[in-house]
Structures are given as structure tokens and as C-alpha cells.
Amino acid sequence: MDDCNFDDVDTKSVSNLTADDVANIDTSQIPFPNTLWHVKPAQEIALKTTAMLVIGVAGIFLNSIILIILIRNKWLWSASNCLIGNLALTDLMTLVICPWFMLVRDFYQNYVLKNFGCRFEGFLQASFLLSSVCAILLVSYDRMAAAALTAEARITIKAAPRLIIASWICSCALSLPWTIKRYYMERQWLDYLESFCVEDVAVLGIYWHFILMLLVWVPLGLMLITYGTIMWRLESSVRELSARGGGRSIARARSRALRITACVLLAGVACRVPYTALIYWRNNLEPLINAVEGSYEIMWFSANFLMYMNCAVNPLIYGFTNARFRKAMDRTPGIACFKFGMWCCICTMLNKKRVQIEDKNTEKVFVIxxxxxxxxxxxxxxxxxxxxxxxxxxxxxxxxxxxxxxxxVTPVKTEPV
Known part of the structure; x- marks a missing residue:
């Protein structure tokens, strides 16, 4: 390939060369083989920016609400709520910083973020996403310990900050390869100066699968174990108390836990599995110049969009489903005007009225x-x-x-006739 006469090289034939072939030739004598578009159409930019703004603004707003409630209500300063606050802070920082790197990279034909963006884009994205995973796992474990394990197994108020700091340190350490093994490069063509960011495939090609396992499969698997244990413990408690004529409150707690578990797992699967498909698709692409255009480009934006949407959904699942948070919403200065607690409690109040009606028609018998x-x-x-x-x-x-x-004394409630 080094002996070719570049004056006789056809542009169409160059577009079929592999990336390794292009790296071994002097491109300064060849016209740029692709269509020059520089910036994507205004309609596409507006559509993608609007979609990202919707989840970005909503996620930043909801996570900020969680943090404001925790900061202004000291009676909520428990180990469990500290873990939820850490999750809200992680998701907030993710939505503030990471999506805009992705949009700029998608809108421009050249890599306009230069060396800084190439070094720190992947590092920041991986660090925040891994920190979010660690925060979700800590919250899941704390809930499992409260429902199925002993009091000694729960995370204490002293241990919570240490675990949070350790999770951030581990996440940043695991993301360092994106700073070390990514390089900003420029390539001069006859009529165009191309700039792009490349990865060391020998290292990051393998490391991607390891990070993918931590981002997708490990959290989904551990959430299945933790919430499955919670459901098993509640089910056994319901059976034990039902044999003695009770267990209504535990049965309601089981139904509520089942709904929360379904939301957690559905959100995890819907938002994280497409990113897995994207990575496997990328690894199976042929090393051609235009291999990432078309359907792969659409899949790339959709998978990243869903990962960031998970950060906007987390406060609804882990914060707004908490009864203590809902009570504090309408009492906290600055956010009481939004009446979040009233909106979130409509279904809860309806269910509570129905339960109260059943309790009034139920004769209570106490067995010593x-x-x-x-x-x-x-x-x-x-x-x-x-x-x-x-x-x-x-x-x-x-x-x-x-x-x-x-x-x-064990209360026994007979069914209304």
C-alpha cells in the first residue's frame, strides 16, 4: 500500500479501505472520501436537544428536590436516607455534565472537544455511571438488610459516609483507562483536516466488556437477589401470620414492595440492556470507514439516551416512593409551593381510605x-x-x-361477612 501512486487513487475505492489501511498511507494527497457535512441538520439537532433537555431538566429538578429535602430536614438524616441522597447527587452530576458531551460529539463531523474532551469524556461518563450503580446497590442492600436480615447487618449512620466515599474512589479508579488509553488525533486530507478520538483497542476493547458487566449485569443480578430476598421474607411473614388470623399489614407491605420491585427491575432492564446491545454490535462491526453510520448511529444515541433517562427515573423510584420523603415535601421551605407530597399521595390516600373502611367493618379479636x-x-x-x-x-x-x-398480644382480624 505504501508503493501506490496516490494521484491515480479513486475516492470511492478509498472509502472501502479499512481503518488500518488508511493509517498506513499518506492521506494528504487524497481527497476526503466521505461527504463533508460539518454540522448535522437543524431539525435533527433540535429534536435530539429537546429530547435530552426533557430528561435532563426533569432529572436535575427531581434529584435537586431530594437533596433539598434531606438538607433542610435533619430528622431525615438516617443511614438509609444518606444513601438515597448519594444516589440523587450522583444522578444530578451525571445529568449536568455528561449529556452535553454526547450531544456535541454527535452534532459535529469533527471531534471538536479536542484533547481535553477525548481524555475526560469517557472518564467522567464512566465514573458517574459506576457511582450511580454503586449507590443503587447500597440502597438495595440496605433495604434487604432492613426487611430480611438482623439489625447488626444494616448500614449504620457512621458507616454510610465511608461506604459512599469508597464507592466514589473505586468508580474513579475503574474509569482511569479512559483517560490513559484514549488519544486525540488529527489527519490531513487533500481538502480537509479531520480530527477524531481513538481508543487503544488492545486494552479498551477488552475493558469495555468488564465495565459493561459492572454497569448492566452486576446491578441487575444483585437487584434480583436483594429484592427477591425481600419478597421471600415478606411472603413467609404473611403465611406465618395468616395461620393465626392476621398478616393484613404485612400483605399490604408485600404488595407495595412488589410494585416497587417491578419498577426497579423494569427501569433497569429498559435503560441498561440496550447499552449492552450497542457494545456487542460495535465489537462485531467491520473495520470500515463508514461502518458507524446509519442504524448504528441511531442505536448509539438511543442507548446513551436511555442510560441518562435512568438517572431521571431513579428519584421517582427511590425517593418519591418513600412515605417520609412525601411527608417532608410539603413542609420544606422552597418546595412546599409545588405540593409534591399531595400529588404523590393521591393513590396512597385512596388506598388508605379503602383500608380504613375495611378495618371499620372488621371485628378485632385479641388473643393472648x-x-x-x-x-x-x-x-x-x-x-x-x-x-x-x-x-x-x-x-x-x-x-x-x-x-x-x-x-x-396478637391482633386477629376476622373477614367481614
């Missing part, structure tokens, strides 16, 4: 599980013997003294 035993104060008598006084001696044993031990 263990009868209280009389507490005999032998120790008091022995103490009085050892401390005899002249005029008084209390040698009484009060067998019918009121006990302070709690009595196990």
Missing part, C-alpha cells in the same frame, strides 16, 4: 399468646431479712403484684 406470670418478690424479703430494723419488718410476698413485663 402467653399469660403473664405473677412476679414473686423473694429478693425483697431476703433483703429485709439482712437489713432488720427495730420497728418494721417487711417479709411479705406479693403474688398478685402487677407485672411490668410486656404481654405478647
Amino acid at each position: 399468646g402467653h399469660s403473664p406470670k405473677p412476679e414473686k418478690k423473694l429478693s425483697r424479703a431476703i433483703k429485709n431479712i439482712l437489713h432488720i430494723k427495730k420497728d418494721c419488718l417487711d417479709f411479705s410476698i406479693k403474688a398478685d403484684e402487677v407485672t411490668t413485663k410486656p404481654t405478647k
Whole structure:
């Protein structure tokens, strides 16, 4: 290829060359083989920008609401809510920074972000997305520990900040290859100066699959385990209490947990699996100059769009479904005017009224599980013997003294006729 006479090379034949072939020839003597368009049409730019603005503004607004509620309500400062706040902060930073890198890269034919964008675009995107995954996993584990494990297994208020900092450090460390193994390059053609960002395929080609596993398969698999454990624990509690005539409140909690689980898994599958398909598609592309045009370009934008949309959906799933958050919404200065709590609680209030009507028509029967035993104060008598006084001696044993031990009482609700 080095011995070719470039004056006789046809532009159409150059467009069929592979990327390796083009890298080994002097392109300064050959006209640019593709159509020069510089910037995409205004209609396409407006459509994509509008779509990104919708999820970007909505996600930034909703995540900001979660953070404002946590900052202004100290009674919400628990370990679980700190983890939810970390997720909201991660999604907020992702939506503020990352989508605009993607849009600029998509709109221009040349890579206009230069060396800085080439080095830090992939690093920032991977860091924020991995941090979001870590935050989701911490929230999922905390919910599983609260529902199915012991109190010692839960994340404490002291451990929560340490886990959050550790998750950020690990995410940034795992994203460093995108800073080290990506290069900004320029290529001079006869009539055009081309600029682009390339990756070290020998390293990042393999590393992409590892990051893809962390972004998609690991969170989906662990969410299945954690929420599956929660459902199993609630189901066993319902069966145990139903055998004794109770379990209505646990059954309602199970139904609510089932709805939240379905939302979490559906959002994860819908927003993350297309990105998996995109990476596998890219790895199977032929190394031709125009291989990424057409349907692949549409898939690239759609997969990235869905990943960012997940950041806008997370506050609805993890924050606005929390009853304590909803109560705090209408009491927090600055956001009380939006009446979020009232909007979010419409379905909850309707369900609550229906449950109250059922409870009014239900006769409540209390069954004493263990009868209280009389507490005999032998120790008091022995103490009085050892401390005899002249005029008084209390040698009484009060067998019918009121006990302070709690009595196990199980409420049983009979079904209305």
C-alpha cells in the first residue's frame, strides 16, 4: 500500500479501505472520501436537544428536590436516607455534565472537544455511571438488610459516609483507562483536516466488556437477589401470620414492595440492556470507514439516551416512593409551593381510605399468646431479712403484684361477612 501512486487513487475505492489501511498511507494527497457535512441538520439537532433537555431538566429538578429535602430536614438524616441522597447527587452530576458531551460529539463531523474532551469524556461518563450503580446497590442492600436480615447487618449512620466515599474512589479508579488509553488525533486530507478520538483497542476493547458487566449485569443480578430476598421474607411473614388470623399489614407491605420491585427491575432492564446491545454490535462491526453510520448511529444515541433517562427515573423510584420523603415535601421551605407530597399521595390516600373502611367493618379479636406470670418478690424479703430494723419488718410476698413485663398480644382480624 505504501508503493501506490496516490494521484491515480479513486475516492470511492478509498472509502472501502479499512481503518488500518488508511493509517498506513499518506492521506494528504487524497481527497476526503466521505461527504463533508460539518454540522448535522437543524431539525435533527433540535429534536435530539429537546429530547435530552426533557430528561435532563426533569432529572436535575427531581434529584435537586431530594437533596433539598434531606438538607433542610435533619430528622431525615438516617443511614438509609444518606444513601438515597448519594444516589440523587450522583444522578444530578451525571445529568449536568455528561449529556452535553454526547450531544456535541454527535452534532459535529469533527471531534471538536479536542484533547481535553477525548481524555475526560469517557472518564467522567464512566465514573458517574459506576457511582450511580454503586449507590443503587447500597440502597438495595440496605433495604434487604432492613426487611430480611438482623439489625447488626444494616448500614449504620457512621458507616454510610465511608461506604459512599469508597464507592466514589473505586468508580474513579475503574474509569482511569479512559483517560490513559484514549488519544486525540488529527489527519490531513487533500481538502480537509479531520480530527477524531481513538481508543487503544488492545486494552479498551477488552475493558469495555468488564465495565459493561459492572454497569448492566452486576446491578441487575444483585437487584434480583436483594429484592427477591425481600419478597421471600415478606411472603413467609404473611403465611406465618395468616395461620393465626392476621398478616393484613404485612400483605399490604408485600404488595407495595412488589410494585416497587417491578419498577426497579423494569427501569433497569429498559435503560441498561440496550447499552449492552450497542457494545456487542460495535465489537462485531467491520473495520470500515463508514461502518458507524446509519442504524448504528441511531442505536448509539438511543442507548446513551436511555442510560441518562435512568438517572431521571431513579428519584421517582427511590425517593418519591418513600412515605417520609412525601411527608417532608410539603413542609420544606422552597418546595412546599409545588405540593409534591399531595400529588404523590393521591393513590396512597385512596388506598388508605379503602383500608380504613375495611378495618371499620372488621371485628378485632385479641388473643393472648402467653399469660403473664405473677412476679414473686423473694429478693425483697431476703433483703429485709439482712437489713432488720427495730420497728418494721417487711417479709411479705406479693403474688398478685402487677407485672411490668410486656404481654405478647396478637391482633386477629376476622373477614367481614
